[in-house]
Amino acid sequence: xxxAATETVGNVSLLSLPDNYxxxxxxxxxxxxxxxxxxxxxxxxLDLSHVEFVDSSxxxxxxxxxxxxxxxxxxxxxxxxxxxxxxxxxxxRMNRILDIYETRxxxxxxxxx
Amino acid sequence: MLTPIATSSDIVALQEAxxxxxxxxxxxxxxxxxxxxxxxxxxxxxxxxxxxxxxxxGEFVPTDACPADMMQKSVEVTCDGAPAGxxxxxxxxxxxxxxxxxxxxxGTAVRCAELECGEEALLSELSAxxxxxxxVSEVSAGMRSLEDTSALLERIMSRAVGNRAGLQAVLxxxxxxxxxxxxxxCRVPCEARATSGLVGRALAEHSGIILNDAARIAAVxxxxxxxxxARSVAIxxxxxxxxxxxxxxxxxxxxxxxxxxxxxxxxxxxxxxxxMVAENDRLHRASLDNERxxxxxxxxxxxxxxxxxxxxxxxxxxxxxxxxxxxSALVDGDFYDFFRHDDGTLDVAIGDVMGKGVPAxxxxxxxxxQLLRALSGLLxxxxxxxxxxxxxxAAHQVVVPQLIALERxxxxxxxxxxxxxxxxxxxxxxxxxxxxxxxxxxSVALLQxxxxxxxxxEESSYRPFVVSFEAGDVFFFYSDGLTETRGRSGEAFGEKRxxxxxxxxxxxxxxxxxxxxxxxxxGFSATGTFADDLTCVAVQITPPLQxxxxxxxxxxxxxxxxxxxxxxxxxxxxxxxxHPEALGCxxxxxxxxxxxxxRHSCDEDAKRTFYIDCDVYDDRVEVLLRHRGELFAPSxxxxxxxxxxxEGGLGLFIIRQFASxxxxxxxxxxxxxxxxxKRFIPQ
Numbered sequence: 043x044x045x046a047a048t049e050t051v052g053n054v055s056l057l058s059l060p061d062n063y064x065x066x067x068x069x070x071x072x073x074x075x076x077x078x079x080x081x082x083x084x085x086x087x088l089d090l091s092h093v094e095f096v097d098s099s100x101x102x103x104x105x106x107x108x109x110x111x112x113x114x115x116x117x118x119x120x121x122x123x124x125x126x127x128x129x130x131x132x133x134x135r136m137n138r139i140l141d142i143y144e145t146r147x148x149x150x151x152x153x154x155x
Numbered sequence: 156m157l158t159p160i161a162t163s164s165d166i167v168a169l170q171e172a173x174x175x176x177x178x179x180x181x182x183x184x185x186x187x188x189x190x191x192x193x194x195x196x197x198x199x200x201x202x203x204x205x206x207x208x209x210x211x212x213g214e215f216v217p218t219d220a221c222p223a224d225m226m227q228k229s230v231e232v233t234c235d236g237a238p239a240g241x242x243x244x245x246x247x248x249x250x251x252x253x254x255x256x257x258x259x260x261x262g263t264a265v266r267c268a269e270l271e272c273g274e275e276a277l278l279s280e281l282s283a284x285x286x287x288x289x290x291v292s293e294v295s296a297g298m299r300s301l302e303d304t305s306a307l308l309e310r311i312m313s314r315a316v317g318n319r320a321g322l323q324a325v326l327x328x329x330x331x332x333x334x335x336x337x338x339x340x341c342r343v344p345c346e347a348r349a350t351s352g353l354v355g356r357a358l359a360e361h362s363g364i365i366l367n368d369a370a371r372i373a374a375v376x377x378x379x380x381x382x383x384x385a386r387s388v389a390i391x392x393x394x395x396x397x398x399x400x401x402x403x404x405x406x407x408x409x410x411x412x413x414x415x416x417x418x419x420x421x422x423x424x425x426x427x428x429x430x431m432v433a434e435n436d437r438l439h440r441a442s443l444d445n446e447r448x449x450x451x452x453x454x455x456x457x458x459x460x461x462x463x464x465x466x467x468x469x470x471x472x473x474x475x476x477x478x479x480x481x482x483s484a485l486v487d488g489d490f491y492d493f494f495r496h497d498d499g500t501l502d503v504a505i506g507d508v509m510g511k512g513v514p515a516x517x518x519x520x521x522x523x524x525q526l527l528r529a530l531s532g533l534l535x536x537x538x539x540x541x542x543x544x545x546x547x548x549a550a551h552q553v554v555v556p557q558l559i560a561l562e563r564x565x566x567x568x569x570x571x572x573x574x575x576x577x578x579x580x581x582x583x584x585x586x587x588x589x590x591x592x593x594x595x596x597x598s599v600a601l602l603q604x605x606x607x608x609x610x611x612x613e614e615s616s617y618r619p620f621v622v623s624f625e626a627g628d629v630f631f632f633y634s635d636g637l638t639e640t641r642g643r644s645g646e647a648f649g650e651k652r653x654x655x656x657x658x659x660x661x662x663x664x665x666x667x668x669x670x671x672x673x674x675x676x677x678g679f680s681a682t683g684t685f686a687d688d689l690t691c692v693a694v695q696i697t698p699p700l701q702x703x704x705x706x707x708x709x710x711x712x713x714x715x716x717x718x719x720x721x722x723x724x725x726x727x728x729x730x731x732x733x734h735p736e737a738l739g740c741x742x743x744x745x746x747x748x749x750x751x752x753x754r755h756s757c758d759e760d761a762k763r764t765f766y767i768d769c770d771v772y773d774d775r776v777e778v779l780l781r782h783r784g785e786l787f788a789p790s791x792x793x794x795x796x797x798x799x800x801x802e803g804g805l806g807l808f809i810i811r812q813f814a815s816x817x818x819x820x821x822x823x824x825x826x827x828x829x830x831x832x833k834r835f836i837p838q
Contacts, residue, residue: 126736134805
C-alpha cells in the first residue's frame with residue numbers, strides 16, 4: 043500500500059486510501075496505519091472515494107480498524123464509498139455497524155461528536 | 156449350333172428333276188446315235204439311253220472299256236454344293252461336234268434341275284421358318300398375357316407336338332445336376348434322372364440331334380425309356396446366357412415319319428422360347444429374392460436407427476457431439492448411445508457385436524438396452540451418479556450369460572465425461588482404441604483399456620482408467636468397420652491413418668471432422684461400399700470462445716493481476732448479457748478464491764505458483780484456479796451468510812454468493828482446483 047495521506051482536521055484524523063483497491067495485499071497496511079493513528083487520535087475518518095474494489099480482507103481490515111477505535115472510545119466514519127464497495131458492505135452487513143457518509147464534511151462532523 | 160444332318164431326300168428330289176429333264180433329251184440323243192447314262196454317288200452308272208448296236212448296249216461300261224469308235228464325257232451334278240452323281244454322254248468318236256452340243260444341252264438340263272431343287276429347298280426352308288415364326292409369335296403372345304410359367308411351357312409343348320399326329324415330346328430342365336421333366340407330352344411317364352442317354356449326348360455336345368434310324372436310336376447307350384420305340388428323334392438344347400438349362404426332345408414312333416431340318420428348326424425355336432420362359436422365371440424369382448433381401452436390409456436399417464443408434468442429447472454446452480453410421484450391405488450389430496446426467500455429466504457407450512445379420516443387430520440392441528436399464532436401475536436406488544464400473548457390471552449380470560449361450564461377444568467402450576473435473580473415465584472391453592486429440596499441442600493419443608469383450612468369460616471385474624481433458628479436446632470412438640475398410644490394393648485404412656487425420660483436423664467442429672473422415676474412408680475404399688458398418692462418435696469438449704491462461708506467483712500482490720485477467724477475458728461480453736456490476740461481483744469471487752489459494756493452499760515446498768484459465772463461452776465464464784497443494788473443501792456452514800459483521804471468513808461466502816457454480820476438487824493430473832462459473836444471458 044502506498045503511503046496513506048493523513049490530514050488532521052481539528053481533532054479528527056482523515057486518512058485517504060491511495061490505492062483504488064483494498065484487498066488482502068494492502069489490507070494489513072491499512073490496519074497497521076490506523077493502529078498508529080489511534081495512539082494519537084481516536085477520531086478517524088476514512089476516505090474511500092478512490093477505492094473501486096474491496097474484498098473480504100479489505101472489509102475485515104476496516105472492521106478491525108473500527109473495533110480498535112471503538113476500543114479506545116473513539117469514532118470512525120467513512121465517506122466516498124463507491125457503488126460496488128457499498129454493495130459489498132451491504133452484503134456482509136458492514137453497513138449496520140459502519141457509519142457511512144456521503145460527504146467528507148458530514149463524515150468529519152460525525153467523527154468529531 | 157446345329158449339326159446339319161445329311162439326308163438322301165434332297166438328292167432323290169434332284170435325281171427326279173434331272174431325269175425328268177433328261178427324258179426330254181433322250182429322243183434327241185437316241186436320234187443322234189448317242190447314249191446317255193446317270194451315275195448316282197458311289198454307285199455304278201446305268202443307261203438312260205443306250206447306243207444302238209454298241210457292244211455295251213446292254214450294260215454301261217466305263218470309259219476304259221468303251222469301244223474304240225466311241226467316246227464318253229461326263230457332266231458332274233451337285234446338290235447344294237455336294238456331289239450328287241454325274242451324267243455321262245457316249246457319242247461316236249467321228250462326231251465331236253455332236254458331243255459338244257449334247258454336252259452343252261446336258262449341262263443346261265443339269266443346271267436347271269439343280270436350280271429347281273434349290274428353289275424347292277428354299278421354299279421348304281421358308282415354310283419351316285414360317286412355322287417357327289408362327290411358334291414364336293404364338294408363344295410370345297402367351298408370354299405377354301400368361302403370367303404362369305407352367306402355362307407358358309405347356310403352350311410351347313403343345314406347339315411342339317401340334318404339327319403332326321403321333322408326335323411326342325418332353326421338356327427336360329436341369330436342377331441340381333439332374334434332369335427333371337418340366338412338361339411332358341408322351342405316352343409313358345417320365346421321371347427325374349441323371350443326365351445320360353441321347354439327351355445327355357446332346358447336352359454334352361451343346362448341339363441339336365436328329366436321328367431317323369430306329370436301329371441307331373435303339374443302339375444309344377442308356378437310352379431314355381420313353382424313346383425305346385422311337386423311329387425319329389429330334390433334340391434341341393435349351394440354352395440361355397446362364398448356360399444349358401435342359402433340352403426339348405420330340406420323337407415319333409411311326410415308320411414313315413422322318414424328321415428333317417425343318418423339324419430341327421422348329422424344335423430349336425421352341426427350345427429358345429422355353430429358355431426365355433425359364434430365364435424369365437429365374438429372373439422373377441431372383442427379383443423376389445432381391446426384394447426379400449432389400450426388405451431385410453430395410454428392417455435392419457430400421458433396427459439400427461431405432462434400436463441400435465441413440466440420439467445425441469441436445470443442448471449440451473460442455474460437449475459437442477457428432478455421429479456417423481454408414482450401413483453396409485448387410486445388417487450389422489454396431490450400436491451407440493448417450494446418457495446425459497442431471498449434473499451435465501455425459502456417458503457415451505459404443506459397441507460392436509461379433510457377427511452380422513439381424514441376430515447381431517438384435518444382440519446389439521439388447522446389450523444397449525441392458526446398459527440403459529442398468530444405469531436406470533442404479534439411479535433408482537438414489538445414487539446420484541452410478542460408477543461406470545457399476546453400470547457395466549450390472550449389465551454384465553444380465554447380458555453375459557445370454558451372450559455365452561449364444562456364442563457371441565460384444566466389444567464395448569463406455570466413457571464418462573465429467574466436464575467440471577475435466578475427466579474422462581473409460582472402461583474399454585476390447586473395443587477399438589479411442590483416439591484422443593489434445594487441442595493444447597495438437598497431438599493424439601490412442602486410449603486402450605484392460606478388459607475383454609462382454610461374453611468372453613463370466614468374470615465381471617472391470618477396470619476403469621481415467622484421462623484428463625481440456626476444452627477443445629476431441630475423443631473419437633469408432634467401430635472396426637472404419638479402420639478395416641480395404642483400399643484398392645487390399646490394405647486396410649488402419650488406425651494410424653485415422654489418428655493422423657484426427658491430429659490434422661482435430662480443431663474442426665465434430666460434425667465437420669466426422670464428415671471429413673467419412674469422405675477419406677469412402678475415397679480410400681476400393682468400391683465405395685463397405686463390407687462392415689462404419690460407425691463412429693466424436694465428442695469434443697466445447698472450446699471456449701475466448702481463453703486467457705496465466706501463471707501467477709503465490710503472492711497476495713498477484714491479486715490485482717488476477718482481477719485484470721478476468722476483466723481482460725470478459726471485455727467482449729456485451730453489457731446487456733453480463734452487466735458490469737455482475738461482472739464486478741464475479742471478479743470479486745475470483746479474487747477471493749485466488750486469495751484463499753495464496754494464503755491457505757499453496758504448498759510451501761512446491762514451486763510457488765498457481766494457474767488460472769479463464770474461458771468465456773456463449774453462456775458463461777469459467778475460471779479455473781489450479782495449484783499444487785491440499786484440497787480445501789469448505790463446509791456449507793463456512794459459506795453461509797454472516798449474521799453479523801466479522802473480520803475474517805467472508806471469502807467463502809462471497810464466492811458462493813457471486814458465482815453461479817463453485818467446485819473444489821482435484822483433477823486427473825493431480826492439481827487441486829477451484830472452479831467458478833458465472834452464467835449469463837446466452838447469445
